[in-house]
Amino acid sequence: xxxxxxxxxxxxxxxxxxxxxxxxxxxxxxxxxxxxxxxxxxxxxxxxxxxxxxxxxxxxxxxxxxxxxxxxxxxxxxxxxxxxxxxxxxxxxxxxxxxxxxxxxxxxxxxxxxxxxxxxxxxxxxxxxxxxxxxxxxxxxxxxxxxxxxxxxxxxxxxxxxxxxxxxxxxxxxxxxxxxxxxxxxxxxxxxxxxxxxxxxxxxxxxxxxxxxxxxxxxxxxxxxxxxxxxxxxxxxxxxxxxxxxxxxxxxxxxxxxxxxxxxxxxxxxxxxxxxxxxxxxxxxxxxxxxxxxxxxxxxxxxxxxxxxxxxxxxxxxxxxxxxxxxxxxxxxxxxxxxxxxxxxxxxxxxxxxxxxxxxxxxxxxxxxxxxxxxxxxxxxxxxxxxxxxxxxxxxxxxxxxxxxxxxxxxxxxxxxxxxxxxxxxxxxxxxxxxxxxxxxxxxxxxxxxxxxxxxxxxxxxxxxxxxxxxxxxxxxxxxxxxxxxxxxxxxxxxxxxxxxxxxxxxx
Amino acid sequence: xxxxxxxxxxxxxxxxxxxxxxxxxxxxxxxxxxxxxxxxxxxxxxxxxxxxxxxxxxxxxxxxxxxxxxxxxxxxxxxxxxxxxxxxxxxxxxxxxxxxxxxxxxxxxxxxxxxxxxxxxxxxxxxxxxxxxxxxxxxxxxxxxxxxxxxxxxxxxx
Numbered sequence: 001x002x003x004x005x006x007x008x009x010x011x012x013x014x015x016x017x018x019x020x021x022x023x024x025x026x027x028x029x030x031x032x033x034x035x036x037x038x039x040x041x042x043x044x045x046x047x048x049x050x051x052x053x054x055x056x057x058x059x060x061x062x063x064x065x066x067x068x069x070x071x072x073x074x075x076x077x078x079x080x081x082x083x084x085x086x087x088x089x090x091x092x093x094x095x096x097x098x099x100x101x102x103x104x105x106x107x108x109x110x111x112x113x114x115x116x117x118x119x120x121x122x123x124x125x126x127x128x129x130x131x132x133x134x135x136x137x138x139x140x141x142x143x144x145x146x147x148x149x150x151x152x153x154x155x156x157x158x159x160x161x162x163x164x165x166x167x168x169x170x171x172x173x174x175x176x177x178x179x180x181x182x183x184x185x186x187x188x189x190x191x192x193x194x195x196x197x198x199x200x201x202x203x204x205x206x207x208x209x210x211x212x213x214x215x216x217x218x219x220x221x222x223x224x225x226x227x228x229x230x231x232x233x234x235x236x237x238x239x240x241x242x243x244x245x246x247x248x249x250x251x252x253x254x255x256x257x258x259x260x261x262x263x264x265x266x267x268x269x270x271x272x273x274x275x276x277x278x279x280x281x282x283x284x285x286x287x288x289x290x291x292x293x294x295x296x297x298x299x300x301x302x303x304x305x306x307x308x309x310x311x312x313x314x315x316x317x318x319x320x321x322x323x324x325x326x327x328x329x330x331x332x333x334x335x336x337x338x339x340x341x342x343x344x345x346x347x348x349x350x351x352x353x354x355x356x357x358x359x360x361x362x363x364x365x366x367x368x369x370x371x372x373x374x375x376x377x378x379x380x381x382x383x384x385x386x387x388x389x390x391x392x393x394x395x396x397x398x399x400x401x402x403x404x405x406x407x408x409x410x411x412x413x414x415x416x417x418x419x420x421x422x423x424x425x426x427x428x429x430x431x432x433x434x435x436x437x438x439x440x441x442x443x444x445x446x447x448x449x450x451x452x453x454x455x456x457x458x459x460x461x462x463x464x465x466x467x468x469x470x471x472x473x474x475x476x477x478x479x480x481x482x483x484x485x486x487x488x489x490x491x492x493x494x495x496x497x498x499x500x501x502x503x504x505x506x507x508x
Numbered sequence: 509x510x511x512x513x514x515x516x517x518x519x520x521x522x523x524x525x526x527x528x529x530x531x532x533x534x535x536x537x538x539x540x541x542x543x544x545x546x547x548x549x550x551x552x553x554x555x556x557x558x559x560x561x562x563x564x565x566x567x568x569x570x571x572x573x574x575x576x577x578x579x580x581x582x583x584x585x586x587x588x589x590x591x592x593x594x595x596x597x598x599x600x601x602x603x604x605x606x607x608x609x610x611x612x613x614x615x616x617x618x619x620x621x622x623x624x625x626x627x628x629x630x631x632x633x634x635x636x637x638x639x640x641x642x643x644x645x646x647x648x649x650x651x652x653x654x655x656x657x658x659x660x661x662x663x664x665x666x
Contacts, residue, residue: 055643168567174558178518181525181551188544191535195544196528219588226584227577229615392615393625396608399588400629407595408643416592424585431571432514450547454540462541 003136007351011359014061015367023058023066024364028372031073036383037394038081039225041090042074042274042314043331043437047217048398050338051210051405060342061357065364067338068318071331072124072365075274075314076372079116079307080383084109084237091435092274092310095282099295099302104237106298113380114244115300116307119256121373123308126260127267127315128365131322135351135362139323142348147456148467152476154449157270157326159480161438163487164272168433175434179442180449182207189447190454202414209337210409211418212443216436217334218402219423224430225395239384252304255285263309267316269483273329273437274310274317281309315365322350322358325448330437333444340444511566519559526552580614587611599648604630 014020034045046067053063078093083100096116103112145153162172185196186206197204259281266277285305286295295302317328325347327333339346339357350358376383406415426436460466468474529548573581591607598606609626613619637643647655 052641052643056641170558170561174555174562177551177555177558181522181548181555184548184551188535190540191538191544193533193535193544195533195548196525223581223584226580226615227573229580390617392612392617392622395615396611396625397629399591399611400604400608400633403591403595404600404633404637404643404645407645408637411644411646413592413596416595417589420585420588420592423588428514431573432511433567453547454542457541 004132007136007355007359008132008363010355011361011363012366014356014360015065015363020062020065020360020364021367023062024069024368025371025375027066027069028073028076028368029375031070031075032077032080032372032376032383033386034070035074035077035089036080036386037089037389038085038087038387039089039228040074040221040398041078041088041093042071043090043334044217044221045074046071046331046334047213048401048405050334051214051409052401054210054338054341055405055408060339060344060354061360063342064335064338064357064361067335068361068364069368071335072311072314072368073372075311076117076120076124076376077383078310079120080113080380081387083112083116083303084239084384085387090275092278092306092313094275095278095306096303096310098282098306099297099299101237102296102298103300103303107240108242108298109237110240110242110380111244111248112300112303113239114377115248115252116303117373117376117380118244118249119252119259119304119308120311121369122256123260123263123311124315124369124372125366126257126308127264127312128362128369130264131315131319131365132362135319135323135358138319139348139351142324145324145348145472146470147452147459149470149472149476150452151449151456151467152473152480153270153324153326154445154452156476156480156483157320157441157445158438160269160272160483161441163484164269164276165435165437169484171432171434172438175429175436175438176442179439179444180446181442182212182439183443183446184450189451202412207418208409208415209341209443211406211415212422213334213337213440214402214406215419215422216426216429216439218398219419220426220430220436222395222398222402223423223427225391225398227427229391229395239381248300252301255289255301255304256308259285259305259309260312263312264316266309267313267328268319270320270324270326270328273331274313277313277316278306278310281305318361318365321346322361323348325350327441327444330440333437333441337440337444509566510571512563515559515562515566519556519563522552522555522559526556583614584611587614596646597649599651600645601630601634602648602650604633 015024031045034040035042049070050067053066078089079096079100082088082093082096083104086097086101088094088097100112100116158176161176162169165172185203187194187204194204262281262284263277266272266280267274282302282305285301286292289295289301291299317332320326320328321332321336325336325345327336336346344354344357402419403416406419429436456466468477525548529545529552533545533548535543587607587610591603594603605626608629609622612622612625617625634645638645
């Protein structure tokens with residue numbers, strides 16, 4: 001407990017520095033704007049702005065605070081386009097449209113927006129509190145991890161990714177493998193042997209992380225926007241003066257608490273982020289609510305559940321990233337890559353070696369959550385106006401921002417072509433129902449995975465049984481099997497229940 | 509069907525990756541049990557197994573992209589390619605002016621509004637990024653040439 005308090009003191013002294021405070025607010029504001037834009041989610045926003053934030057030459061803690069502000073600001077802003085336009089910014093906001101948009105159509109847009117803002121705030125704050133309590137303990141434990149345990153941890157990360165993300169397990173696995181393969185390009189750090197460089201000097205040091213991120217997320221998103229381009233303006237529902245009532249909050253309070261817990265723990269699972277969390281929270285709430293049949297027609301509880309869950313998951317996803325160096329979601333994978341660019345190795349030592357970064361980030365999340373609630377309640381009208389920006393302005397702007405960001409880092413025009421090519425590749429992957437988060441996770445974890453495997457085998461002199469020699473590894477492998485088999489078993493059981501004579505779904 | 513084609517193309521790339529992993533990558537000397545080639549070898553086996561599974565049981569049958577959309581996408585890619593190629597020779601302001609106007613007009617903006625948009629983003633973007641934020645953006649060979657001329661003239665005068 002003492003460690004937590006001193007840590008938080010360090011963190012707040014960093015985060016309350018006027019410049020960093022400004023960055024928190026700027027990040028939250030920019031993030032909400034990006035999240036509110038139809039079609040752009042947190043991951044695209046962070047991907048497009050990451051190179052620019054890097055190019056500004058801030059210290060690592062300031063840059064990370066800015067990026068994290070954009071991240072949960074966008075997680076916050078996503079609900080605006082979901083509720084008013086019925087267009088989710090990304091997968092985690094899909095569940096918000098189910099009840100949020102019907103509420104707005106019933107003329108309760110203001111009520112829906114303010115209720116979801118409060119639900120998001122509670123979910124986000126709950127997650128930060130748990131994060132600051134758990135993270136140091138977990139980090140102390142993780143210091144004892146051997147290379148073999150790390151290999152097991154990676155296997156667990158990819159297993160939970162494969163079973164919980166995306167529709168097709170094989171495609172998710174292949175996506176992660178593509179990411180790992182991309183990470184092998186460049187000079188091998190252990191022996192100095194060049195791999196897959198084909199003599200091209202631009203990729204001797206490996207494909208730059210920023211290029212992969214901006215290509216796969218920024219440019220692929222741009223092509224998707226062009227593909228799905230709707231002629232004319234999207235019709236935004238009018239914003240009215242209704243506001244959340246105490247009765248709503250009283251009705252939703254347990255929903256919010258339950259969903260925050262679900263969201264946080266799903267967020268902590270390596271590899272699974274806000275989209276899984278909001279879906280699970282919505283499903284759970286629908287099942288246990290006595291008026292579950294009205295879900296989908298504008299039930300406030302159906303709106304509060306996914307909103308508190310996805311913000312809690314955004315905080316939960318920070319836990320494995322800060323303590324183990326294994327990102328909990330696609331967006332935290334990008335943040336992790338950002339830390340690596342500043343030569344900071346995220347992992348168990350982060351809390352002792354760079355306390356100002358780890359705790360500064362955590363403290364900035366407390367401030368950011370409060371700031372988001374304050375800017376979101378009165379200023380929601382401004383953000384709502386962003387929704388009507390025609391797409392023919394938005395799309396070129398994304399490309400221009402991406403180009404500025406990539407060019408300012410090394411000033412190499414070859415990189416601009418590379419992000420375009422990766423964007424085309426990413427667009428095809430998306431069209432084939434691959435999700436892109438596994439690819440970026442594989443890319444970020446590639447060298448960590450390989451080096452730990454090689455280190456483990458060096459320790460044992462080539463004996464592969466070292467991988468299962470420790471109880472920690474065995475527990476992690478058992479969890480991996482469990483996380484893959486459990487959904488299959490549950491689905492089979494659900495099918496058997498549905499086939500049974502008792503039909504509980506009469507109300508629908 | 510589309511799934512199979514895509515998986516087939518990926519399989520060819522992966523096979524090339526595999527061949528390189530098993531034949532070309534080799535450390536001149538090493539003491540560790542796993543060399544630089546082992547990890548790519550493991551990955552290539554996993555990737556090939558996944559690809560064979562997708563080839564065996566594909567699930568996406570069509571892309572669902574109309575001819576018109578393909579045309580729009582191809583045009584966007586060409587514009588992006590041209591933008592990347594012209595970025596340094598023309599400099600940020602001119603290339604962004606051209607790219608912003610062209611893409612905006614292609615996506616349905618009126619010519620006048622597209623021109624205003626292109627002009628505003630290029631000039632405002634340059635001022636914001638270079639003057640205010642101190643980022644590095646290309647001025648363009650034309651501007652550099654003019655600069656040289658101007659400084660050359662000054663030197664000539666003095």
